[in-house]
Amino acid sequence: MAAYHLWKVDRLKLxxxxxxxxxRGRKADLIERLEAYDRNKNFRDDVVLLPTPSPLPDWPVGMFGFRQLTLDHRNQLPSLGMSQVEGYFLYRMAVDKQHQSDIQAITKGRLLLESGRVEACSFKAEASDVFLTGTVAAAMKKRISYNYKVRLGPNGEVINTDCECPAGKGPCGTCKHVAAILLVLVQFIETGRLAIQGSCTEQLQTFHKPKKNYQGNNKTNVHQ
Structure with a gap:
């Protein structure tokens, strides 16, 4: 592996x-990203070897109590709206000095939603917060999915986010995969349509895809 710590920022970005x-990111972030690309052969293979992300603050231990999100759980989620999602990304853009990349992530996340790349979502309500985790398929890589984590406050505010992709490291990741699940939740809360591919066991395992496709609304379920 190259001695990236000896490189200047311009060379790392090149x-x-x-x-x-x-x-985007500081020099340490650029080095970590390059090492991830080296480790995974530029993410061209079907199997991704990513380091285990650090736990988010106050994240529940284990998967006990998490349930697969279904149409019946609509009223158990906080009132998350598009303005809150955009506000979160704009705030992170300002604080993290990420220029336009965070807002572009929302556009790319919408494309993931529309192309049915959100695979699974499980949630757990604990105290006044809601914790959600699941998988979103990579946009251009077959048989590769990324595990995400999202923590919402009682009024729908986005508190913490994390994704296993190189751009989504928590505790405030703002990649397109995080954007995709937040947009799924906004749509679900507002319309009752749950745009996830299918079911997954409560013991979520990264990169395991669900066997059934699922699209639904308050009145009908359609299995593909």
């Missing part, structure tokens, strides 16, 4: 651009 990777 190398990342050659691989089509995100260029």
């Amino acid at each position: 190398e990342l651009s050659k691989r089509g990777a995100v260029l």
Whole structure:
């Protein structure tokens, strides 16, 4: 593995651009991203080897108590709206100095939602917060999915987010996969339509895809 810590920032960004990777972040972030691309052969294979993400603050221990999100759970979620999602991404853009990348993530996340790439979502209500975790399929890579984690406050405010993709590291990740699940939740809360592919066991395992496709609304379920 190259001695990236000896490289200057401009060289690190040039190398990342050659691989089509995100260029944002501090030098340490750029080095970590390049090492991830080296480790996973530029994410061209079907199996991704990513380090275990650090736990989010106050995240529940284990998966006990998490349930697969279904149409019956609509009223158990806080009132998350599009303004809150955009506000979260704009705030992170300002605080993290990410320029336009965070807002672009919302557009890309919408494309993931529309193309049915959100695979699974389980949730757990604990105290006044709601915790959600599941998988979103990679946009261009077959048989690769990324595990996400989202923590919502009682009024729908986005508190913490994390994704296993190189751009979504928590505790405030703002990648397109995080955007996709937040948009799914907004749509579900507002219309009752749950745009996830299918079911998954409560013991969520990263990169395991559900066997059934699922689209639904308050009145009908359609199995593909």
